[in-house]
Amino acid sequence: MSSSPHALVFPYPAQGHVIPLMELSFRLLDRGFKVTFLNTDYNHERVVSAMKGKGSNQIRMASIPDGLGPEETRSDLGRLTESIAAVMPKPLENLIMEEKNKFTRFIADTNMPWAFAIAKKMAIRTVAFFPSAAGLLALFFNITKLIENGIIDENGLLKEETCQLSLGVNPVSSLHLPWNCFHDELARKAVFQTCFKTAEEFAEEIVICNSFEELEKPIFELYSPRIKPIGPLLATLRSDAASIGSFWSQERACITWLDNQLPKSVIYVAFGSFTVINHKQFHELALGLELTGRPFLWVVRPGFTEGTVDEDAYPLNFKERVLGRGHMVSWAPQQHVLQHPSIACFISHCGWNSTIEGVTNGVPFLSWPYFGDQFFDQDYICDVWKIGLGLVPDENGVIRREQIIAKVEELLGDEDIKSRSLALKGMAHKSVKEGGSSFENLNSFVDAMRGD
Structure with a gap:
């Protein structure tokens, strides 16, 4: 076997899945691996475009088709999941066959169990990565x-x-x-x-995940060593802190804006890559932020509002009224934002990446889940770790401005939530330092990957 093992890394084609596996790829580079990172053709173009030439020349980027046309949406997860399972196996097999002397390990997202069958058929050792909470895998x-x-x-x-x-x-x-x-x-x-299928495929295998032992201790006690945490996998915990893998160009000027705000003063608002809200809810959120009287940084992603062009969705004269106090961007360097000393709290959809990023930086949450595992993560945030409060829709499914204002004030006045948030931050950072649980798990995982 080559003295430099070569890993083919393959995420499910969604933003929250690409980011942590890209971070794992950097950890592998640090430990002597070569890495080829495999996206869909569609996402490959987005990632390369967003990098603007600032990417790592150490990670080789490759791509294969996902079966959807260039104009088809990738936000329909049912259609996307069906398409990749039907279309991608053959291109993946061809890629491995063409380069069979290069790839010695296959690391992929558990959300694509069919991919593991291909790698195993071609005699490449596989590693399963679960991109969500370990507690969720235990449920599966x-x-x-x-x-x-x-x-x-x-x-x-x-x-x-x-x-x-x-x-x-x-x-x-x-x-x-x-x-x-x-x-x-x-x-x-x-x-x-x-x-x-994930439960069936990986029932007898060790699965690595983006968590740390202290965060989900009861789960790891029940499922050790089958579920092995190696997180937090964050760019800001690396020496160069370069974040790669975003689907949108990050508006880094918002960091300069944060530099001019008081410590622990800014409400950060971001809902990930899939959330879509209607015009009424967008107005309530905008007016709620305005009426808090506090500075806020709000990520309004392209396509965030339903049935309107995002620039036309704001309340009349809203931008003029919040000028200087409110800062809206289309996409933010979130890990760097949450690390900034001016951030007071995080209004979040509770995707697992956002959850881990907030936890690692000791930022309290106002939780506003949209779909999927985000409700499970909200339970962790509000009921288990007790580092945030939940926002609750009314009988019409709308979270009103009055609740947003009240919950912001309640959250920022709760010293116990702040204390618990900072305690988890300390545990997260300790876990990835030399001698920490995730540091040791990652090293043992890498040592096993180097073996025959």
């Missing part, structure tokens, strides 16, 4: 038990209100099982089937 491993116990039926539909894996593990609302938190039936079915 127990889907059969949930069906047998009458919590869900064989299609994943609800039959009971809550489930609990074990004493000491926080009960989970059946409404918050990730496959039940989607807005269309195709996506719900596709996600449930993926979760079920």
